[in-house]
Structures are given as structure tokens and as C-alpha cells.
Amino acid sequence: MAVSVHFSAELRMLTGGIASLELDAATVRSLIRQLDERYPGIGERLTTTGMAIAIDGDIVADALFEDLPDGAEVHFLPALSGG
Amino acid sequence: MSRTHVNCVINGDEIDFLTSDGESLLNALRDEVGLTGTKEGCGTGDCGACSVLLDGALVCSCLVFAPEAEGSTIVTVEGLADGDHLNTLQQTFLEGAALQCGVCTPGFLIAAQALLDKNPDPTETEVRYALAGNLCRCTGYDKIVRSVLDAATQMRETTGA
Amino acid sequence: MSIADDPATDAPGYKWVGSRPIRPDGFDKVTGRAKFGADHYLPGMLEGHTVRSPHAHARIVSIDTSAAERVPGVKAVVTGADFPAVEGDAMARNVPHNSIARDKVLYEGHLVAAVAATSREAAKAGAEAVVVEYEVLPHVLTAAEATAEGAPLLHDDMITNGIDPAPEQPSNIYQRNILARGDLDKGFADADVVVEREFITKPVHQGYIEPQACVADTTPDGHTTLWVSSQGHFAMRDFSAQVLGWDITRVKAIAAEIGGGFGGKTVTYLEPIAIKLSAKAGRPVKMVMTRAEVLKATGPTSGSRMRVKMGARGDGKFTAAEIVLEFEAGGYPGSPVMPAAMTCLAPYDLENFSVEGFDIVVNKPRSAAYRAPGGPISSFAVESVVDMVAEELGMDPIDLRLTNAAVEGTQAPYGPKLPRIGMVETLEAVRDHPHYSAQLGPNQGRGVATGFWFNAGMNSSVVVHVNPDGTATVVTGSPDIGGSRASMALFAAEELGIDMELIRPVVADTETVGFNDVTGGSRVTHATGAAVVEACRLIVADLRARAAKTWDVDIDEVEWVDGQAQKTDGSEAPLSLKDIAGKWDRSGGPISAAFTHNARGAGPAFSTQVCDVEVDPDTGVVTVVRYTTAQDAGRAIHPSYVEGQFQGGVVQGIGWALNEEYVYGDDGRLQNASFLDYRIPVTSDMPMIDTILVEVPNPAHPYGVRGVGEVGIVPPLAAVANAVYQATGKRFTELPINPIRILEATMGE
Numbered sequence A: 001m002a003v004s005v006h007f008s009a010e011l012r013m014l015t016g017g018i019a020s021l022e023l024d025a026a027t028v029r030s031l032i033r034q035l036d037e038r039y040p041g042i043g044e045r046l047t048t049t050g051m052a053i054a055i056d057g058d059i060v061a062d063a064l065f066e067d068l069p070d071g072a073e074v075h076f077l078p079a080l081s082g083g
Numbered sequence B: 001m002s003r004t005h006v007n008c009v010i011n012g013d014e015i016d017f018l019t020s021d022g023e024s025l026l027n028a029l030r031d032e033v034g035l036t037g038t039k040e041g042c043g044t045g046d047c048g049a050c051s052v053l054l055d056g057a058l059v060c061s062c063l064v065f066a067p068e069a070e071g072s073t074i075v076t077v078e079g080l081a082d083g084d085h086l087n088t089l090q091q092t093f094l095e096g097a098a099l100q101c102g103v104c105t106p107g108f109l110i111a112a113q114a115l116l117d118k119n120p121d122p123t124e125t126e127v128r129y130a131l132a133g134n135l136c137r138c139t140g141y142d143k144i145v146r147s148v149l150d151a152a153t154q155m156r157e158t159t160g161a
Numbered sequence C: 001m002s003i004a005d006d007p008a009t010d011a012p013g014y015k016w017v018g019s020r021p022i023r024p025d026g027f028d029k030v031t032g033r034a035k036f037g038a039d040h041y042l043p044g045m046l047e048g049h050t051v052r053s054p055h056a057h058a059r060i061v062s063i064d065t066s067a068a069e070r071v072p073g074v075k076a077v078v079t080g081a082d083f084p085a086v087e088g089d090a091m092a093r094n095v096p097h098n099s100i101a102r103d104k105v106l107y108e109g110h111l112v113a114a115v116a117a118t119s120r121e122a123a124k125a126g127a128e129a130v131v132v133e134y135e136v137l138p139h140v141l142t143a144a145e146a147t148a149e150g151a152p153l154l155h156d157d158m159i160t161n162g163i164d165p166a167p168e169q170p171s172n173i174y175q176r177n178i179l180a181r182g183d184l185d186k187g188f189a190d191a192d193v194v195v196e197r198e199f200i201t202k203p204v205h206q207g208y209i210e211p212q213a214c215v216a217d218t219t220p221d222g223h224t225t226l227w228v229s230s231q232g233h234f235a236m237r238d239f240s241a242q243v244l245g246w247d248i249t250r251v252k253a254i255a256a257e258i259g260g261g262f263g264g265k266t267v268t269y270l271e272p273i274a275i276k277l278s279a280k281a282g283r284p285v286k287m288v289m290t291r292a293e294v295l296k297a298t299g300p301t302s303g304s305r306m307r308v309k310m311g312a313r314g315d316g317k318f319t320a321a322e323i324v325l326e327f328e329a330g331g332y333p334g335s336p337v338m339p340a341a342m343t344c345l346a347p348y349d350l351e352n353f354s355v356e357g358f359d360i361v362v363n364k365p366r367s368a369a370y371r372a373p374g375g376p377i378s379s380f381a382v383e384s385v386v387d388m389v390a391e392e393l394g395m396d397p398i399d400l401r402l403t404n405a406a407v408e409g410t411q412a413p414y415g416p417k418l419p420r421i422g423m424v425e426t427l428e429a430v431r432d433h434p435h436y437s438a439q440l441g442p443n444q445g446r447g448v449a450t451g452f453w454f455n456a457g458m459n460s461s462v463v464v465h466v467n468p469d470g471t472a473t474v475v476t477g478s479p480d481i482g483g484s485r486a487s488m489a490l491f492a493a494e495e496l497g498i499d500m501e502l503i504r505p506v507v508a509d510t511e512t513v514g515f516n517d518v519t520g521g522s523r524v525t526h527a528t529g530a531a532v533v534e535a536c537r538l539i540v541a542d543l544r545a546r547a548a549k550t551w552d553v554d555i556d557e558v559e560w561v562d563g564q565a566q567k568t569d570g571s572e573a574p575l576s577l578k579d580i581a582g583k584w585d586r587s588g589g590p591i592s593a594a595f596t597h598n599a600r601g602a603g604p605a606f607s608t609q610v611c612d613v614e615v616d617p618d619t620g621v622v623t624v625v626r627y628t629t630a631q632d633a634g635r636a637i638h639p640s641y642v643e644g645q646f647q648g649g650v651v652q653g654i655g656w657a658l659n660e661e662y663v664y665g666d667d668g669r670l671q672n673a674s675f676l677d678y679r680i681p682v683t684s685d686m687p688m689i690d691t692i693l694v695e696v697p698n699p700a701h702p703y704g705v706r707g708v709g710e711v712g713i714v715p716p717l718a719a720v721a722n723a724v725y726q727a728t729g730k731r732f733t734e735l736p737i738n739p740i741r742i743l744e745a746t747m748g749e
């Protein structure tokens, strides 16, 4: 289950400048766990501070348990609401 | 606190209520008479949500002292329909989607009624100026103006004017 | 079936969806029966009155309520000391401390205490008898002042987030955000034309006509019933519980009709205060804001300072954009600078860009969401610069936008690839509209601008009941702010195959239906609507099963057509919904289905608008003489209310462009806290607003819905400014473009 992960400019401060990478992950939770192993601290940033996740373009808030389809493109971005 | 006894006719009914001297007609209608269709958007005469007809004249009820209503005849939004039969403006507002949240609607209906009572065949510009004292933040006014013009047309047709 | 694997059909052929029936709550709203926030009265009810800070920035030395408590009729007084202390940073203090100040007041109008009494006069007298001793502190009112060397700090523990390494000293900057991609240097090196400008906007208010209002009735065992006008009674319940330190079950919130919100009623102000007053007094308490309180203590959206630099090749292709956004958050952090950053370049396909945003606290009311929060502000700047680029290149502004337009698969500046969108369609719709080529008169000018908004999904819960007489009740928990009950009934009529008049849509209280997020983000028709569709589909499956039982056949032999169960081979007379409902108790019990979801698949929306203005050279007055807006609705469920959303957003945007602003004195006090001086557009200011409904269905919604509420307010600021430029030859980079600014710019000529 290879997925591609893309980091916003802000998150790149935590990845040492890496903008994107490929990982094997079947759920968002497992993806975040693996990222946190590589970049300690990023897990907390991704799960606690109003982040949303776009999976193949669909923005999902609270996506921790979400399944990741093979080949999915995952972007982390700030959570939003509207007026 | 001394209270003033006020007698008047509201929507065709003889009504009396007690009020204090500094109280607005708006608060008296809402708190004492229980007619909450008349709304407060500002309390300073700037929004028209509190519009009523006082002896046929369009007024902001937030600017009228309640004791001034002694002996008067008042029409509020609750008095526009005849039982379950809506008047023409109410009907065209519904059909024309002239309301979104609807909090400005009572004031617009009363102000539009006051206009059509005097001028049954207004131009778009006349409608816009007649309603310029009523604020609506939802609709952008387009559908309100159209609905008033529609009502005028329908009312002229039924009266054969 | 989940919503995601149920692609929208392009086939119209709907019976109800897309029609324009009278809305179910309409009768109540034209006869004065509808109960808004202030329209609830209870026996023994007390009136609340507030004590607010007269200072923009001060330390509260002491509060003495003893005299207030002795005022005849006063039954309860509360101050910050009546509420639990808050641990954490400025963001954690935001909701509780903005509801009622503790040690400091951060803006004029900040709530300090409140009084409940047997009459308005007594409550007012009580409030006046509360003695607050302040130590007045120097204040900062703008991003520039707040970030100046040695500026007084609002929160002395605030360390800017998003800077590496973290600063050691506190400041008034809560957060720095950055969105970036590509290579700016290369992008600008490739450019044949580069335009750079600074822009300034002022705070503006949502301007809903109904002030905040609620009634709280707290029983001696500490449970409360809250009647509240808001965009989310679940949110008001949860905020109240948070501020009070209560279990959520102790608050039951009932949604009153809401008289406008536009984002401003997604946050709490009076609710926990009224609940606490009611608890202390043992009686119901009503609190209603005055218009001055609304303007001083609620909303507004941020003022800003922005710098935009864009480059383009000779053929119009954008090569780079570099943007810095500084947004005033008000007293607590949380300006919409991030969505502003994410939206302003989203209409375009752009390789190299950087958008840096700063969330800056100032001594003004805490900002609240306002329709497409942040989008109009940053788009004013970007769309003005796009207009300048078009002029430098000698290109038509719509052609320039078409050259750069985002399409399906374009990587949005905020990260992901865009799904099917209607950006190009809105541009073409305006270009091909007769308005765009109509002749202009003297002193007139024409401007265009475009805008983007994400739209939202979020959480919705609904229940649908079929009644024994063949009618249905659709229960949602999404406050109806502009006709959504009509849309819910239309969806249900379409799915169940019965007349819309047989369907009663209701907005239930927080104990009657599952959680619903606020009515905001243009999400209700999408998310709550999709939940209604799914619940109705569960009902239809149930009805088919009951028909199959009746005929003693397999369910596969029963289909649902036009509100009837039909046997596929036609060997039985069809059973209508009413037939089946009439025998509910003999076929399996009540017919009812619930559906809850965290909705996915919100479809991004675009709007392109064209505006004609006429500028009076003597008075400087700008009149909008013609306006046309094209917006992608995905699918218009009730087209009249979709048009109404387009028109309402445009007119708010025109007010923002031409007239609305918060005006502060040197004392840090708001100078125009009334509808007389904070002047929103009135009927006679406006022309008709022509609407073009573009329908590029959202593939992730069963009926193709995109949100329609928000994006309409994004383009008008720049559309108006660009039109004023064409009329006067002067480029206005500071809002509002009022007569004074026009005359200052055009005099001396």
C-alpha cells in the first residue's frame, strides 16, 4: 500500500526540508506513526493542532482512522471551517 | 414604579396595557401585548425592523414612547393577514423568496404596505427609496424589490385600477 | 451505499430538486409568528444587562458588586470569578476569557460583569452600580502598531508559533503560517511583467440584523434549558459547558429562528453568562445585546495589511506570486489569515509562490468568522494585482484569468489536486454575458474579479420518520439560516417520491437528534442534505422490505418508483408509501431511519463577477450601476434561495468595498458603533444583482451539491475597486473606497 505524502511549507520545518515522500501505510494512523518515527514530534503536530488531511484531494477533518487507498496522495493542511 | 395605562386599537382589537413612561412602543408591543413579530435590530431608528403603522403612518416603534400610543390605531405584521389568508405582499414575499433569515421581513412588509397604500403603482426607484429605511443583510434587496413590484401589479389587477 | 460511491447524475429529470416551492417556515416568517432569539418569554423571567470595559486595554484591579446587589429588583450578579480558571495559552483562554474577562480587558466592550433583575431598568441600574477599578494600559490597534518595537503586549506569555527556532521573547504575533511551492527567484526571473503593491483593509462586521439573544432557564439541580439564536445550538451547548466547567448533559439547547449570522453566530458570547445568572437567581434569564454591543463586542472580521507581488510572461502566464498577509485577530488569536492564504491563489494554476501569514493580536474585538473567512480580504489584494497585470500586458482581464485558470487536476496552492471544478465555466459565463460587452457611460468603469472557497463537510445527524398517514418528518440539528429546511424537504420528497407538502422538516434540540456542526462553511445543503438523502434511502429499503413481506416475495423483486413499491414483474398492484405506512404496526413497527456522518467530498466553489460603477467627480460618490455574478452551485436545489445567497454575498461585499469600516479614536474606542454610522448598503444604494447559475455537479454529492453561501462575497471587493480604477484612473489599495478617498485621489488634477 504505497502512498505519497506531501508536507506544507510549515511542516517542512519538522521534516528537515523534505517536501514529500513515499511510504507504505493502509490507514492515516499508521501513516502518522511512521512519520513520527522518522521525524519525532511531527505526530503530535499532525494530530493535535487543528490539522486536516486531504486524501486524493478530499479534505477530511479528524481522519485518524481513515483508510488509505493504494497510491493515495496525502496532504496535511490546516483545518478550516467557514462562516 | 408608577405605570401608565394605555388604550389603543392594535390590528383591529381594542387593547390596553400598562407601561412606564420611558418605555418604547416596541418594547410595550413585545413585552406587554405579546406581539413579538415586530423586531428590534438597533433600537435607534436606523434599521426599520420595528416598523409599524401608527394611525396609518409608517414609524419606527423603537422611537415612539409607549404612552404616545394612547388612543391610536396600530397595525403590526401580525395584523396583515386576514385569518389564515395572507395579504398580497406576504404572498409575493413567499413566492419571490424575498426573505432568507426573515428577521427583517416584518419591517419590510409594513414599510411596503405603507408605500402601496399611498402609491399603488411605484417604479423600482420609488420602491427602493421607500424601503431605504429598512435594512436587510441577507438578500441584497433584489428579491424584496421584485416582490413588492409584483404585489403592486397584482393588487392593481384585483382592484381594477 | 456511501455517498462517495454514488456519483451524481447529470440527468436532470428530478421532480422536486431544482424547483421553487414556498419554504416550509415561510408562513411563520411573514406573519410574525416565527420565534427568534429575543422572542421567548418565560414566567418569572429576569432581564440581563452587561457591564463592559470602556477601555481598549486595562488590568482589572478590583470589581465591587455589593452596591449592585442592593439595587431593588436585582437578583444576581456575575463576574469572571464565578467561572472556573483556565489553564493554557492565549488560544486556550480565547473562548472563556472572551466570554467574560478575568484579570485583563483586551478591547473596548470586553464583558466584565453581568446583572439579572426583574426589569430592564433594574438590570441597567444594577449594572451601573457595579464598580470596576481599572489600571489602564497602552493599547495597539493595528498590525503595524502591534508589531512595532516595544509595543505593549496583550498576552505576556505569547510566543509566536511557526518560527524555527522559536522566539525567546513574547510578542503580539500568535502564529506565522507559510504556504510555498516552487522557486520564486526563477519565477520572477521568467516574468516579463512584475506588479507589487501594498493593501490595507479595515475590520468590518457581519451585520446580521438580529442582535445576539438567548434565554437560559437553570433548575436548582444545575440543569439548564437554553433557547438560543445561533448558527449551531450544539456548539452553544458545548461552549457553554466549557466556559462553565459543566458536563455537556447539563445543557439542553433549543435552536431559535436565527436572524442572520454570516459566521458571527458560530461563537459564544452571552450563553454561559445567562446560564450562570439563571443558576444564581434560580429564575429564567433573558439576555439580548444592543446594536452597540454587537458592534463593539462581537464579530468583526480582521483588518489587514498585505503585500502582493506577482509576475507574468508576455503571453499572460503567471510565473510567480509572493504574498505577505498580516491580519488583526482582535484581543485573542484566531484571525482567518490561514484560509485567506489558502484561497487567494486557488483560482490559478501557479508553479512558484509563497504566501506568508501572520495572526496578530490587537486591542479590538476578537475576530469571528465572516462569510468565506479571510477570502475576501486576500482576494481583494490578489485580484487587484491580477487586474494591474492584465493592464500592463494589454490583456482582457477574463482572458488573463482563463490563461491561468485552475481546472480539475490542478494542484491547489494549499496542497491537494483539485477535483472537478467550475472555475473556467464561471469565467466563460461572465465573458459571454451581455453585461460584459455593454456600452459604458461617462464616468463609468467596469471591473471583474474571481474568487474561490473550499466549502465544508463536517458532522451532521438526521432522523427521518414516516407517519401512519403517509407524511414524513425530517429531523435535523442544523439551524436554518436561509431556507435549508426547504432544501431538506426537497431532498426527502425526491427520494421518497411523495409531495413536498407531505414532509415536515424540523430543527430539533440537542437532546432529540445527534450532534451537528454549526451551519457554516456552506456545509448544510451538502452535508446535512446528504444525510437526509441517505436516511431516506434507508427508509426506502425498509419500505421495499415491507412490501416484499406483504407479497411474500424476495426484496429483489420489489423496486421503488415514484413513491410506490412495484413488483418487478408487475403481478401485484403497487403499494404506495401511504399504503405501507398505514400498516406500519403489522409490518415491523415504526418506520424511522437515522443517519450520521462526518461528510466528505465538499466541492470547491468559484465565482466570477462583473461590476459597473459610476463615480461622481464632484462628490466622490461611487454608485454601482450594474452587477452580474456567475457562481458554480454544483446543483441548485432551490434555485431562488441559491440566487439569494449569491445576491446577499455580493451586496455585503459591495458594502465592504465602498463604505463599511470600523473607525477607532486615539483612545482605542469604536467611533461608529451604530447602524447610523456603520452604514451597510440599503435598498436605494443597490441595483438588481443579476445571477448566472453555473452547475458543474460535485461528483461526491448524491445530487451534485456544492456549497453556495460563501464564495459570493469573495470577488466583490476587487471587482468594485477594479471598476473604480477604470472609471477614475486611480488605483485604490485601501478600503473602503469612500467619497473622501476618491476626492483625495482625484483632487489636485
Ligand code: FES
Pocket: B039, B040, B041, B042, B043, B044, B045, B046, B047, B048, B049, B050, B051, B060, B061, B062, B063
Ligand atoms: S429597532 Fe427600530 S429602527 Fe431598528
Ligand code: FES
Pocket: B098, B099, B100, B101, B102, B103, B104, B105, B135, B136, B137, B138, B139, C209, C259, C260
Ligand atoms: S432576510 Fe435576513 S435580514 Fe433580511
